[in-house]
Structures are given as C-alpha cells and as structure tokens.
Amino acid sequence: MARMPYHEQDFPYQRTLDTLVTRRQYLQLLTLTSLGLALGTLGVALGSLRRKPVDLPPRLIAGADRLPPGQSLTFRYPSSDDTAILIHLREGEYVAYSQRCTHLSCAVFWEPRQGVLACPCHEGYFDVHTGLVIAGPPPRPLPKIDLRNDGGAVYAVGIRG
Amino acid sequence: MGRVALVQAQLLVVMMIVVLQLWLLTVALEELLAGQTEGLVLVAVTSGLGFLVAMLVLWAGRAGAG
Numbered sequence: 001m002a003r004m005p006y007h008e009q010d011f012p013y014q015r016t017l018d019t020l021v022t023r024r025q026y027l028q029l030l031t032l033t034s035l036g037l038a039l040g041t042l043g044v045a046l047g048s049l050r051r052k053p054v055d056l057p058p059r060l061i062a063g064a065d066r067l068p069p070g071q072s073l074t075f076r077y078p079s080s081d082d083t084a085i086l087i088h089l090r091e092g093e094y095v096a097y098s099q100r101c102t103h104l105s106c107a108v109f110w111e112p113r114q115g116v117l118a119c120p121c122h123e124g125y126f127d128v129h130t131g132l133v134i135a136g137p138p139p140r141p142l143p144k145i146d147l148r149n150d151g152g153a154v155y156a157v158g159i160r161g
Numbered sequence: 162m163g164r165v166a167l168v169q170a171q172l173l174v175v176m177m178i179v180v181l182q183l184w185l186l187t188v189a190l191e192e193l194l195a196g197q198t199e200g201l202v203l204v205a206v207t208s209g210l211g212f213l214v215a216m217l218v219l220w221a222g223r224a225g226a227g
C-alpha cells in the first residue's frame with residue numbers, strides 16, 4: 001500500500017464529503033449575478049427619474065458683508081446638514097461651494113496662498129472660480145452655490161451639480 | 162471533451178458580460194452623483210441587454226448539450 005504524502009497525513013481532506021460546484025452551476029450563478037446588476041442599474045436610472053428640482057428659498061449668509069477680501073467663511077446650505085464655504089475673492093467677487101469634497105466627503109478649505117480650495121484628506125484641489133478639479137482624486141467638480149448680492153447682503157439662492 | 166469546451170466558452174462570455182455590467186453600474190452611479198441623468202436610461206437598457214445575452218448563452222448551451 002502506497003504511503004500517504006505527508007501533507008495529506010497532516011491535513012486530511014475527505015474529498016467525498018465536499019460539495020463541489022460544477023461549471024454549469026457556476027454559470028447559472030453568474031447569470032443570476034448578471035440579472036442583479038441589470039436590476040441595480042435600472043434602479044439607479046429609475047431613481048434619477050424620480051428626482052425633481054426643488055425650489056430653495058434664498059438664505060442670508062450671515063457675516064458675508066463683513067468678510068474681508070481673501071477670506072472665507074462657512075455656512076449651512078441648503079439644509080443644516082450641508083456645510084458650504086463662501087470665499088470673498090480679492091477681485092471683490094463672492095463665490096460659494098458645497099464644502100463636501102466629491103472624493104470621499106471630507107471638508108474642503110480655502111487655501112489663500114495658492115488660491116485654491118483644498119481637500120486635506122487626499123490632496124484634492126479645486127479651482128476657486130469654477131469649482132473644477134485641478135489635481136488629486138476627486139472625480140467631479142464641487143457643487144456651486146448661486147449667490148445674490150442685495151445691497152451688500154449676500155444670499156444663497158440655489159445649488160448646481 | 163467538446164462539452165467541457167462549450168461550458169468553458171459560456172463561462173468566459175458570461176464573465177465578460179458581468180464585468181461589463183459592473184462597469185455600467187459604476188458609470189450610472191457616477192452620472193447620478195454628478196447630476197447628469199440624461200444617459201442613465203440608455204445605460205440601464207444596455208445592462209439589461211447584457212443580461213439577455215447571458216440568458217441566451219445559457220439557453221444555447223443547454224440546447225446544444227441536448
């Protein structure tokens with residue numbers, strides 16, 4: 001009688017007790033996975049159709065009229081759970097964006113020396129005039145908040161993106 | 162031997178379809194998050210067509226095996 005290999009002596013494997021998956025069964029499982037992915041994609045498409053644009057009331061950004069050029073402040077818009085950042089550019093213009101980085105939702109901050117919005121988590125950088133990604137892993141521009149200047153008071157009136 | 166090759170070919174085709182559908186799902190989610198919803202229905206239809214092709218491959222294999 002042939003001697004058992006050492007590895008089978010140390011780790012006995014009872015092949016007859018194992019439940020094997022045949023290639024045909026695996027093919028059926030893959031087809032089921034394909035159905036699941038198709039349904040998931042359909043769900044995403046249907047979810048987008050249900051979204052309706054919401055009219056947001058104008059919100060006064062407190063302290064914006066006293067913000068010196070080159071400085072920034074944070075505020076909440078459109079809801080109290082959404083942080084946003086307002087920058088008073090040196091040219092005198094105000095711009096505002098959602099503060100949530102489009103990569104992994106870290107809070108971006110205004111970097112005045114470089115003149116960009118920076119994300120400290122993975123070194124993502126956004127253009128302060130457009131919100132477009134300059135560098136780093138963020139996949140999309142920062143959502144831009146529409147502003148209205150009313151006699152020195154700055155109001156947030158909508159958000160895009 | 163021919164039957165094994167047929168099943169392996171089916172597996173390869175369906176695997177490629179599943180990988181394509183995974184990519185389509187990520188594209189759909191990315192577009193939804195970016196607020197660009199115009200092409201989502203087309204992406205969903207393409208993914209559905211992929212599933213139909215997978216079903217066809219599965220059925221054709223069964224028919225071929227007799």
